[in-house]
Amino acid sequence: MDGWLVYPMRVSEDPSASSFEDLAMPLFDQLYNFARWLTQDTAEAEDLVQETYAKALRGFGSFRQGTNFRAWMYRILRNSFLSSRAGLKIVVPLDEEENENILPAASTTPESILIGEANREMVRHALAELPIHFREILLLCEVEDMSYQEISATLGIPAGTVMSRLSRARKALRGLLQQNLEGGRHGV
Amino acid sequence: MACEQWRGKLDLYSDGELAPADEAALRAHLNSCAACAVDVLDRVQLKHAVHAAGKRYEPSAQLRAQIAKTVAKTTAKKAPSANVWGWRIIFVPAVVMLIFALALNFYVGREYAGRQRVYSELADLHVATLASATPVDVISSDKHTVKPWFQGKIPFTFNLPELPGSEFSLIGGRVTYLEQTPGAQLIYQVRKHEISVFIFPERALPMPSLLAGPVNALSFNTESWTQNGLRYFVLGDASAGDIRALSKLLRDAG
Numbered sequence: 001m002d003g004w005l006v007y008p009m010r011v012s013e014d015p016s017a018s019s020f021e022d023l024a025m026p027l028f029d030q031l032y033n034f035a036r037w038l039t040q041d042t043a044e045a046e047d048l049v050q051e052t053y054a055k056a057l058r059g060f061g062s063f064r065q066g067t068n069f070r071a072w073m074y075r076i077l078r079n080s081f082l083s084s085r086a087g088l089k090i091v092v093p094l095d096e097e098e099n100e101n102i103l104p105a106a107s108t109t110p111e112s113i114l115i116g117e118a119n120r121e122m123v124r125h126a127l128a129e130l131p132i133h134f135r136e137i138l139l140l141c142e143v144e145d146m147s148y149q150e151i152s153a154t155l156g157i158p159a160g161t162v163m164s165r166l167s168r169a170r171k172a173l174r175g176l177l178q179q180n181l182e183g184g185r186h187g188v
Numbered sequence: 189m190a191c192e193q194w195r196g197k198l199d200l201y202s203d204g205e206l207a208p209a210d211e212a213a214l215r216a217h218l219n220s221c222a223a224c225a226v227d228v229l230d231r232v233q234l235k236h237a238v239h240a241a242g243k244r245y246e247p248s249a250q251l252r253a254q255i256a257k258t259v260a261k262t263t264a265k266k267a268p269s270a271n272v273w274g275w276r277i278i279f280v281p282a283v284v285m286l287i288f289a290l291a292l293n294f295y296v297g298r299e300y301a302g303r304q305r306v307y308s309e310l311a312d313l314h315v316a317t318l319a320s321a322t323p324v325d326v327i328s329s330d331k332h333t334v335k336p337w338f339q340g341k342i343p344f345t346f347n348l349p350e351l352p353g354s355e356f357s358l359i360g361g362r363v364t365y366l367e368q369t370p371g372a373q374l375i376y377q378v379r380k381h382e383i384s385v386f387i388f389p390e391r392a393l394p395m396p397s398l399l400a401g402p403v404n405a406l407s408f409n410t411e412s413w414t415q416n417g418l419r420y421f422v423l424g425d426a427s428a429g430d431i432r433a434l435s436k437l438l439r440d441a442g
Contacts, residue, residue: 021259028252036245046251053255057262123241131315133308141203142235143242148205167199168316170234175319 020060023069024053030144031077037139038081040128048084052077071146071153078136078154126176134169141166191217191224198224202231306366306393307423311408313364314384314423317373324360324375334361334374342370346387346418349441355379356434367393376424376434383424383434390419411435415442 031052036045055076127135140146140154148162155162194217200206201214218225317323326337331348339345341363351357356378364373364386371388409431410423420442422435 019263021256021263025256025259028255029247032247032251033243033245037242045245046247049247049251050255050258053259057259120237120241123237124244127238127241131311133312134315138238139242142238145239148203163199165312166203168312170199170231172316172319173238174234175321178321 020057024056024073027070027073031073034074034136034139034144035077035081037127038078038132038136044084048077048081051080055080068150068153071150074140074144074154075156122177122180126173126180129176130169130172133165134172137162137165138169138173191221194224195227198228198231202228202235307410309366310384310386310410310421310423313366313373313386314408317362317364317375317384318382323362325362327360329358331358334358337361338363338372342372344387344389344418346372346416347441348374349437351437354433354437355430356383356437369393378426378430378434381424381426381430383422383426383431385434385438386421386423388419388421390414390417393419413439415439418442 028049032045032049035048035052036042039045039048052073056073059076127138130138137151137155140151146154148159151162152159157165194214197206197210197214201211206214218228326334328334328337329351331350335346335348338361348358356376359375359377359382361372361374364371366386366388369388369392371386374385374387376383376385408423408425409428410421411431412419412421413435414420420435420438422431422438424431
């Protein structure tokens with residue numbers, strides 16, 4: 001199964017110059033945060049991070065120069081997560097509607113009132129409610145600050161699909177925030 | 189450049205992914221266009237809100253220590269072995285087996301991935317449609333209104349069932365795309381569950397033989413079949429029985 005999940009990829013650093021420990025341990029906190037968001041469970045997230053490091057250690061010898069180490073680690077984590085849940089596959093779409101990026105400018109969009117700390121929980125709740133393929137791409141872009149190219153390498157999808165899926169994910173998040181805001185107002 | 193031509197690039201701009209020349213031109217446009225500037229501000233605020241909300245979970249010190257120990261221990265074990273031939277005797281057959289396993293995985297995985305890609309795309313379309321403020325472009329429970337609305341918008345026509353007496357009701361429809369092919373998406377409702385019915389020309393879709401039958405895709409129940417050269421997909425969070433019942437009504441109408 002490891003052969004299916006762990007792809008030999010290249011690292012930008014020379015492996016002889018940088019040890020696995022030097023490259024991988026600084027990513028520990030970020031990887032755990034991502035794992036926790038994917039699994040929605042502390043124990044499962046801890047198991048997933050441990051499995052990721054174990055697989056990465058085994059595959060590290062096959063590295064050559066040229067590829068992003070961080071994207072490789074996230075990809076191992078994500079593949080491990082997928083293989084741990086029967087039926088849950090986030091393999092994905094090719095065609096995306098060209099106009100998906102076009103969203104109307106509006107003065108009362110949900111985000112304009114979501115800046116404060118008080119509303120952070122509402123965004124977290126909406127993120128947790130999103131379908132997992134939308135949640136993961138938003139986390140990689142907004143929380144991990146990955147470029148489209150890194151996201152493309154992590155998720156194994158073309159850069160064009162990264163753009164359109166991000167657009168759909170944001171649209172879905174806005175929809176949930178709007179619903180939650182309206183629900184909150186009605187509840188008052 | 190007019191606003192409409194920039195709108196599609198506002199996400200790229202907010203994500204710092206625009207080419208330098210385009211970025212400079214868009215920045216100049218934002219200086220003179222309040223509507224686009226507000227739009228960009230909203231996108232940036234949403235990014236910041238997700239950034240702040242997403243950095244939520246911290247690992248325990250125990251997990252950190254455990255992994256650091258494993259990494260240090262494994263790295264130490266990987267000192268070069270003097271017995272090079274022994275290493276080769278073990279690993280050469282293993283590599284041959286691995287290559288065989290990868291080839292097999294690749295073949296099976298490619299077939300499976302094609303099917304999953306189609307269903308994932310449909311699930312995406314279904315979720316995105318329901319999340320939209322305007323899920324349907326033609327709103328009507330009357331099939332004689334919905335069906336003619338598609339004339340001239342998609343390169344085929346189809347039949348819809350009469351629903352009186354059944355638990356299903358038609359909400360409306362919209363034009364959608366799968367594998368760069370235009371098709372129809374109809375939204376039905378049964379006991380508060382929304383179900384999408386997608387109709388596309390059969391010849392435009394990949395691996396038709398792999399698409400038929402009931403499937404559980406991303407926890408949605410689905411049913412798919414071919415009729416009169418058209419591929420039908422019925423997908424929703426309703427029960428498998430409801431999906432089958434709506435599929436039967438559509439089949440009988442076709």
